[in-house]
Amino acid sequence: MNILEIKNLTVEIDKILILKDINLEVKKGEIIAIVGPNGGGKTTLVKTILGFINPVSGKVKILGTDPKKAVKTGKIGYLPQKSSVPKDFPFSVLDVVLLGLINKKLPRDKKIEKAKKYLKYVGMDRFENKPYSGLSGGEQQRVSIARVLVSDPEIIFLDEPSTGIDVVAQESFYDFLQRLKKEKNMTIVMVSHDIGVVGRFVDKVAGLNRFLHFYGHPKEFFQKETLESIYGSEVELIIHSPECVACEHFHIDLDFK
Known part of the structure; x- marks a missing residue:
């Protein structure tokens, strides 16, 4: 489907x-x-x-x-490149997740129950009363994901x-x-x-x-010719593991127009 x-x-x-x-x-x-x-x-x-x-x-x-x-x-859930929640947002972690239910017609206690459920799912339940601004970048990202998931997209x-x-x-x-x-x-x-x-x-x-220069399996994508067609420059492949094509590391000239 x-x-x-x-x-x-x-x-x-x-x-x-x-x-x-x-x-x-x-x-x-x-x-x-x-x-x-x-x-x-x-x-x-x-x-x-x-x-x-x-x-x-x-x-x-x-x-x-x-x-x-x-x-x-x-x-549909969407997490933009620049989070709509400022890093110094003066709310708790739980409050941030509740933002994902702001347009849902649910009683307050049901919203809190769902928010706690998804905080637990992303492994951030013990931080629910902590200030969002005090979290690390990775922790804030997990909370943001919980905010996206709480509406069950x-x-x-x-x-x-x-x-x-x-x-x-x-x-x-x-x-x-x-x-x-x-x-x-x-x-x-x-x-x-x-x-x-x-x-x-x-x-x-x-x-x-x-x-769209390529759409398919990662192992087919990680080929020198494919990468050069997308990035329009010389691409150097440095293989860290011969068993894992997708684990290759690439050096790419990123001076694009």
Whole structure:
């Protein structure tokens, strides 16, 4: 079952072409990473899928309907690149998660019960009364994920979810996404720059730079020719483990136009 379908999508902003002829399908329960250079259109694609940007041509169907209708169902979760919750937000951890239920018609006690449930699920229940501003970057990210999950979405979109998190916390975070997939059959679409890391945790990679240059299994994505077509520069592959193609580390010239 396809939970997301994109056909012949073209997007312009201020008459500048951002995306051209994008075709992509996501099945329920898949984890998808959208990768590519800065300015390649990754965030624009996510915002178009969510109905925040109107395309010039093409169609997006999510949860079987158009984006604006789908968003109103409350079955879509979105964590933007810059969190809508400031790091110095003067609320408790529990209060932050409750923001995810602000438009839900539930009694206060039921909302608190759900918020606590998801704080426990992300391993942050012992922090529920702590100030959100006092948490580490990784801890704040987990709380933000709980805020997204508390409304019980079928699909979630994460824009650069590992930004500002140390390497150890990143590994833990990606393990958590795998757990979401396994236990809740959650569909996850995330924008990421960590191409050498996400390959171990996702089902498919979308290589985007105005055009969709690649969409498929990570092992097929991690090829010199494919990376050069996306990043438009010389790519040096440094293999850390011969048994794990997706564990390769890449040095890429990021001086893009």
